[in-house]
Amino acid sequence: MNRRQFLASASAIAVLPAPSLAAPDTLRLRAEAVTQQILPDGDGATSMLGFNGSMPGPTLRMRRGERVKIDVENGLDEGTTVHWHGIRLENQMDGVPVLTQDLINPGDTMTYSFVPPDAGTFWYHSHYISHEQAARGMIGPLIVEDDTPPDVDHDITVLLSDWHMQEDGSLVESYSNMHNLAHGGYMGNFARAFLSQAHVRSGDRVRLRLINAATNRIFPVTISGVTGHIVALDGMALAAPRPLSEIVLAPAQRVDLIVDVMGTVGFDMTTRQGPYQLAALTTDGANTDRQSSPISPLAGHDLPRPGEPTQHLTLTMMGGAMGGRHGGDNIWAFNNVSDLAEDPFGSFQRGETVRITMVNDTSFPHGIHLHGHHFFEVGEDGALGDVRDTTLVEAGASRDIICVFDNPGRWLLHCHMLSHAFGGMRTWVTVA
Template identity: 75%
Template sequence: MNRRYFLASSSAIAILPLPTFSGQTRLHLKAEAVTQQILPLGDGTTSMLGFNGSMPGPELRLRRGQHVQIDVENGLDKGTAVHWHGIRLENRMDGVPMVTQDLIEPADIKAYTFVPPDSGTYWYHSHYTSHEQVARGMMGALIIEDDVPPDVDHDITVLISDWLMQKDGTLTDEFTDMHSLAHDGYMGNYARAFLSQRQVKQGDRVRFRLINAATNRVFSTVVSGVSGSVVALDGMALAKPHALTELVLAPAQRADLIVDIISPVGFDMVTRQGPYRLADLAVSGTNTDRKTGPIPALALPNLPLPDEPTQHLTLTMMGGAMGGRHEGDNIWAFNNISDLQSEPFGSFKIGETVRITLANDTSFPHGIHLHGHHFYEVDEEGVLGNLRDTTLVNARESRDIICVFDNPGRWLLHCHMLSHAFGGMRTWVNVA
């Protein structure tokens, strides 16, 4: 990371609450060019892409179980599509060109309609040339409200990303640099978090919704000035809240925290050079009405429980720099095959329980994302762990997941290090 910006006063970073659409059943998003103050105030602005004139795009707050229509207008000079990351929706609304829909061409509008079945923290982003369009800023928070919200004083979204830019704020557009694609991917030299609120009081109880919206960077993050617990991961409530320690979020992963404010709040990325400040949240005044107590668990999601798996498949990640050779025709491959093929990686019956071993035979970590479903991570003892839609598999390691494939359709399965997906780490499954 470029330390120049960290050493500058972090208070110069503008914490500007983003536009919010809350509880509406018909929304309009326009993908368009925007100018954003990414660097601290006084440094240059950045020409980017966004939605409705902002980057990130407006935060969408929807109600669980309520039908919504989101009209996406393409104000770009290239095609695009929008993926509603983590939402278990109808396949034709998933937002993946050439798999679930045609491109939204310039000046066209596509209506996405769905009924979100699960409360929690999600996000939306471009899914066409996403290694570039997301890097340029096509992203936003998507919150599905709880039927009974937890007892907190504030609900604050924290969207984190990084950008590769010059000192004047100009984006460096080497999105397909071959060296980067074969290593960690297109990585930023500047990072920050966007907060939906400027200030809280000491003693407040706050829900933080952290979203890693970066294209390739794994964020190891520490939240200071608070005491509390992790209550949900990737939108799915935990049966028992976890102690809040350092959070490791792969691209696209999310974590919900419920915390008590004890001092000014800082969000720091852990680096080998020391903490890198992503954002500050000011504390002013004291909440004298709040009575402290245990952090409550959120209501558990209504997902089908797995049966004994009827199939056990292995998805081996291959390629990249310092990796073994493979038979695919791109930089990266799954099981010796690069990019989308005519045949699926797996074919499953509706409701079938499947175990998949994700074997990372490369020198780099990969965040593997399954569309349209959540799955259980399986620990070393074979016990079902957390529900996720994206799982981080470190270099030369493996992880088993178990999924009930109950959502019919053609679903993408890919690395959410978006440079790696562009470089070949994409496949799909069929549920019928």
């Protein structure tokens, strides 16, 4: 990544659009071409895609257990769909062409309607040629409110992404470049974080919601100017807050923190050339009223507890540059099959507990995302670990997950390095 002039500074904070709160009326998103200032002020603006005139799109805030309706109007000159990432919703609302819906054609509108069952940090993005449409800007935060919010002074969303750009701000639109597809994917030479507000006070207690909305980049992030704990991963509360250290976010993963502000809050990506500043949250004054107190856990999730697995499946990631041959007809494959096969990778009865061993037999890391469900990562000691909807499996490594498949329908299972998904690394499961 070129740091030469692409260093986001505190004087060029990128702020998310104002939130849209779900109400009895239907929310509305219009997918359309937009112009956005991604590079620091004074450099060129970028022609891209977005929602409601901005990139990222507006933050959608909704209430757990209450039905929300979202009209998505397609103002593009090509089809699109929207996926509500991490929401355990009805299958027909999941936003996946072929599996769950038809395309929203140019000029048409589709109403998505679902009841979010979990409070937490989620996001939305295009799921049609998403390696291109999401890379061009069709992304936005989605927050499901806690029934009882934690005791914090501010609740701040931090959306991370990267873009491959010319120095004039124009996008390098090599989304389907074969070299990119076979390696780490379409990567940006400029990255930054968009914050939902620009200032806090020293002494404030703040909830930070980090979302990796990049199409392919893994973000190792350090946060300075705070002390605190990790309280949730991928929208699911941890049973006990975890001390804050460097955070590694694969594409689509999220992490929630509760921190106490000591000074300017820096968000830095770790690189071989040193820290690369993504954003800075500046301090304006001091909070002298807040008293020091322990950080309490968020309200726990109500996912079904796994029983004894009735099936144990293996999902082997294959292909790519420096990878071995496989039987698929694309760059990447799962179990020798590229892209969506006629038959599912797994067929499950509703409520069935399944163990899946994910084997990365490639030279690149992969973030594997399961739609419609969360799952437990299995620790090295065999115990149930973190609850996630996207798990990062390093090159040459393997990881077991255990999932209770309790949501009926046909669900996508794919690499969320979206270049790899486009290159063949996607399959599906069915739950009867």
